[in-house]
Amino acid sequence: MNRDFSKKYLSEENFSKLRKTTRSGVQETLMMERIEKESVRKSFPVKYYIVLTSASLLFLVLSIPFILDFMGMSKENEATTQLYAPPELAIIVGDETIHPILGTYSWTVENNDGTSTDNTQDSEPPPVLLKNQEPLIVSSTNELTFVFEKPPSSYEIREWENKFNEVLATYNDIDLENVSGVKFFDIIATWEQGTASYAFSLEFENESGSRTPTVERVYSESWDGETVIVEEYEESLNYNIINEITDGKDVETMLTLLKKTEWIEGISADNEPPDYRFTWNSYVHGVWVWKMKETDRSTENVVSNRLSIIIEDQYNHTTLSEEDSSILYEIVTGEKLE
Structure with a gap:
């Protein structure tokens, strides 16, 4: 085996560079002898042994700080994967x-x-x-x-x-x-x-x-027997209890009125706070008293008091007739609607 063997694995240019980078003829001779022995025994190309030169070892030593920095950056990047608030x-x-x-x-x-x-x-x-x-x-x-x-x-x-x-x-x-x-x-x-x-x-x-429909999802079950608490709006969103309905007949009449009225579904009523509110079977009802102008054959301006009702969180609305408004108002408040 001679130097021509090395040239089969290294170009002429790279072979010259290898010779120039060795620090002495002794180093080159020792390296070429090692290449010759190892190449014959394992048939490895010369290029795999370049990493064993002193210059390559120096490169590895100089690379250590960069490797450590990279490891630190990896840890830092790993830390940045945390979220600063719960995920959306x-x-x-x-x-x-x-x-x-x-x-x-x-x-x-x-x-x-x-x-x-x-x-x-x-x-x-x-x-x-x-x-x-x-x-x-x-x-x-x-x-x-x-x-x-x-x-x-x-x-x-x-x-x-x-x-x-x-x-x-x-x-x-x-x-x-x-x-x-x-x-x-x-x-x-x-x-x-x-x-x-x-x-x-x-x-x-x-x-x-x-x-x-509201009648199906709200009023399909029987009264749970819990007292119907009625509250009246005062001010600053405060309500005071004005009545407690426990009579089964009053509750049944109230339920009949609420079942037969026409509910408008799928709307969100954005009004002032209800004048009154009461709870039936966990459903909170908001009640407003309105003075409504109506027209009949005898006069163009007939003013009547009517009750408008929503059920909280059910996205519906209804307005009772004048007669039904009077009946429900008296049950809810214990007074006449005037």
């Missing part, structure tokens, strides 16, 4: 998307100095948080998709009762079948950095694909 959540149903309201959460952020910062927030229960937000309309044929900005390690879904703001049940998923009316939910999700809750509401359509 989107709920998709067909072409519709809603963004639930962020509720209570506890979130930890690691600082660069090795310390950590704990961020917490308390919130009202979902029925209160969602008071002014319209629900997402769904039917039994829909599928709910939860899209988190960063997937949680786990989550659960809670359904809330809207009168006493209590949790009714906990689920892994939401069953869209055999459900009607407006329901309130929140999702409790967990990450390594903490936990967060997200509040949203759904309105379930009936089998025909339309909104379930």
Whole structure:
């Protein structure tokens, strides 16, 4: 084996560079002898042994600080993957998307100095948080998709009762079948950095694909026997209790009037605070007294007192006839409507 063997693996230019970079003829001779022995024994090309030169070792030594810096940058980049607030959540149903309201959460952020910062927030229960937000309309044929900005390690879904703001049940998923009316939910999700809750509401359509009528979703059940508390608006959003209805006949008459009136569905009434409000079977009713001008054959301006009613969180509205307004007003307040 001679120097010509090396030239089969190194170009003439690279071979000259190799010769120039060696510090003495002795180094070159020793290196070429090693190349000759190792190449014959293992049939490795000469190019794999260039890394063993002193110049290459020097390169590796000089590279260590850069390698350490890169490792540090990797750790820093890893740290920047943490979020400084709970991830956002989107709920998709067909072409519709809603963004639930962020509720209570506890979130930890690691600082660069090795310390950590704990961020917490308390919130009202979902029925209160969602008071002014319209629900997402769904039917039994829909599928709910939860899209988190960063997937949680786990989550659960809670359904809330809207009168006493209590949790009714906990689920892994939401069953869209055999459900009607407006329901309130929140999702409790967990990450390594903490936990967060997200509040949203759904309105379930009936089998025909339309909104379930108020009479079906609100008044289909019998009276639960709880006292119907009536409150009157005073000022600064304060209400005082003025009546408590316990008589079954009065409650039945009230229910009959509310069932037979024509409810307008799917609207959000944005009015002044109700003059009165009462609760029947956990459904809070807001009542306004209006003086309405009507026209009949004898005169063009007949003024009558009428009651307009909404049911909170049900997105509906109705106005009773003059006669029904008088009957309901007397049951609710114990006084004549004048």
